[in-house]
Every structure is written in C-alpha cells, then in structure tokens.
Amino acid sequence: MSRLSFRPRPLDFNKKLPIIKSIKDFEDDEVPTSTRNSQILRLAAEADNEVQQVPGRKTASEIPTPEFVVVDTYERDYSRTFIQPTSYLRARGARAELGEFVEYDLDNEDEDWLQDFNKERKTLVAEK
Numbered sequence: 001m002s003r004l005s006f007r008p009r010p011l012d013f014n015k016k017l018p019i020i021k022s023i024k025d026f027e028d029d030e031v032p033t034s035t036r037n038s039q040i041l042r043l044a045a046e047a048d049n050e051v052q053q054v055p056g057r058k059t060a061s062e063i064p065t066p067e068f069v070v071v072d073t074y075e076r077d078y079s080r081t082f083i084q085p086t087s088y089l090r091a092r093g094a095r096a097e098l099g100e101f102v103e104y105d106l107d108n109e110d111e112d113w114l115q116d117f118n119k120e121r122k123t124l125v126a127e128k
Helices: 023-027 035-050 108-120
Strands: none
C-alpha cells in the first residue's frame, strides 16, 4: 500500500475558505475543493464505518472526541450577523504613507562617528 504524504502550502488570504458546518456540506460537490484531499477524507470515513471489531482483541488507544448536542433553536436564538472580511491579515502602512516620519540627512560628522563606532565593535568570523 502506498503511503500518502501532504505538503503544507501557505494559505491565500484573498481566497475565501469554505465553512463546513455538517457532513452534508462536506460531501457537496458544488463547492470547488481539493479533490484529492476530499477523496482521501471520504475514503477514510468510509473505511472507519466499515471496520468490524473482533471481540476480545485489544485495539490501540483512541483519541477522545467531545460530545455535543444539537440545539434546534440555535438559528432562531442567534442571528447571522457575521460578515466575511476581505482578508484576515492586517498590516500597518509605512511611515511615509502615514505622513509621520523624521527627515534626517547624514553629514560628514555622522559618517565619521559611524565608522569609529563600527571599528570598535567586534566582527564575527564567518562560519565554515
């Protein structure tokens, strides 16, 4: 049997991620998803359903999963007020863009000080 491997890929923060609330949403083929990943997950779920336990045989430790209760009135009690943001990453503009920057011209006196300062510092030897 071949071993599957997954290569991590960075997320594109401009691309919308599908929100899956139930198995029905996951099996919906209208949403373009990674077909390989969805097929692997679907096959794994089917294999889990088909596994028959042999009585008296000890199985490996199971990872506990939390139990939950479906609340029928949830949709009525909590309205959908969430608005999808355009991106999840936020960045501050450069100082030049903000208009708050200090203008400074390096003169000869400053250059001399910088050279003296750098001479006094220990230089690291390059690693081999």
